[in-house]
Amino acid sequence: MKLLAPSILSADFSKLGQQIKEVEEAGADIIHLDIMDGRYVPNITFGIPVVESIRPITNLPFDAHLMIVEPEKYALDFIKAGVDMISFHMDATIHSHRLVDLIKSNGAKAGVVLNPATPVNTLEEIIHYIDYVLIMSVNPGFGGQKFIPQTAEKVKKLILLMEQTGRTDILIEIDGGVSKENINYLSMLGVNIFVAGSAVFKGDIKENVKILKQNMSICI
Template sequence: MENKKLLAPSILSADFSKLGKQIKIAENAGADIIHLDVMDGRYVPNITFGMPIIEKIRPLTKLPFDAHLMIVEPEKYVADFIKAGVDMISFHMDATIHSHRLVEKIKSLGAKAGVVLNPATPVNTLEEIIYYVDYVLIMSVNPGFGGQKFIPQTLLKVKKLKNLMETTGRTDILIEMDGGINKDNINKISREGVNIFVAGSAVFKGNIEENIKTLKENMKI
């Protein structure tokens, strides 16, 4: 899995008046996953979108949908997100009481399950849940808003996570990173061992096709 490199444009930075068109442009340009930042105004200060938007855009692309749930009590909503067409769901462990139960629920409904590390959340919080998840999302900004600057220290977590994966025999887990990723830093991030790169502004600001081409070229190692 180490060599798998996937680009996941975040539609949070897209022009919502042209959302369907921009998703199609991104798909045709070589995007691998569509990233959905779901915020509830409680776990994070911002509010974005939910199931109705996802249901509307699901028929517009064949790409997998990756929902990052920045919401409290995600266990109440995962079934509805999967029904709306989501293929991957990640959640914050401090937003739910029973993380293992939630991972099992997500997987039983046919989706991939991931957990999220905020910039101040240590990797060792994953020591028990790592046996059950499909991927780990490392936040390289504080969650809640798009367009933030990459926090360099979060790269140190990738090395720690890879060590934990080796120790637990879970080297099949994919490592995802989200926040401030752009054409200038994506190669360094890729060389550290990240598999899935979430990019918002770096994809949707300017020429989407050219941006994706540049990002995908630069994330090669």
Template sequence: MVKIAPSILSADFSKLGEDIKSLDKYGADLIHIDVMDGMFVPNISFGIPIIKSIRKITKLPFDVHLMIEDPSRYIRDFVEAGADIITVHFEADRHIDRTINYIKSFGIKAAVALNPATQIENIKYLIPNLDMVLVMSVNPGFGGQKYIDYCYDKIKEVKKLADEYNRDMMIEVDGGIGKNNIKKVVESGANVIVAGSAVFKDKDIKNNISSLRGEI
């Protein structure tokens, strides 16, 4: 089954709680939370207090994507805030294997994200120990960007490694996904789809999620 993980970076911040309840009601599978520090990416977003506050209003799993430098410093804090999956960027952590094991020591899922130009080969030996790989199909930092076409091939590469080393591993793709390309992304091997603008546009969460599922 393909999972839809709406990115609340595209939600209406003035009524974030209402939007999250709508995601729960209208069939989202995960809530994707982009954490940005203004250093690893040129933007600043959600922090730990926000995650703690919204944790109280939904039982949907929190898919916390850390776009921050030295993420290992904050793993415990995000676990305590309510993260169910923590994703760290290969490019942001000098000791990625240690960080993955640290995340898993809390009994939650661990994932690694790769920027568009980062080669899949870099994480080959991590695959057996990962719960998920996140393929960034835009350059991280801002919502609403256009999907980078060469990422279809990257998804296929990850799927090949997953088939060989870890069939239970999820393959998530984030960036520029909508009705026009979600089917091709899934056919390439993805089974978790992050969608921001495509879910929250026109304030029609119900129909947008339904529309995305209808294309898969």
């Protein structure tokens, strides 16, 4: 499974509805929502009212990356607003397992996030319960950053852990610096979901989506 998830953080918010429709028509698979609170990361983006306002625009799944402290306080509200997937940072909550259970018991997919400096082995006790892992290939907080090359090794380590724990069904998502030039390499490593911001919304959106989807599907 190879899925493209444009991040609307890089969209033109004065044309947000139009650009969401454009990426859907171009063949995008998921809409990625970067939710930042100015506390867990040094930036503030948008919240539940914006999610509610754009939910009627598209039938694509919404994937919310909660870069917020105490995500357990807001996860259910995001699900009620129409989010289908929620990922959170384990160091932002005290009870990760409880939060995973809350998300899944309310009909959404649950994922956890690995920051660039977070080791893969932190997943050992939670990997049996989650649906996907989001690997950050930049430090979270701002769009348009450069891809951190060491991320490739993290993907390999995650795949090894998945094999060791019998959870090869977990999806691997990657976010940060994904481009037309590196998406094929990441795909061959075993990544399933590709979050792309500037690579989608800078320039011709439909052409960008087309090229990204082509490149992530090529097997060399």
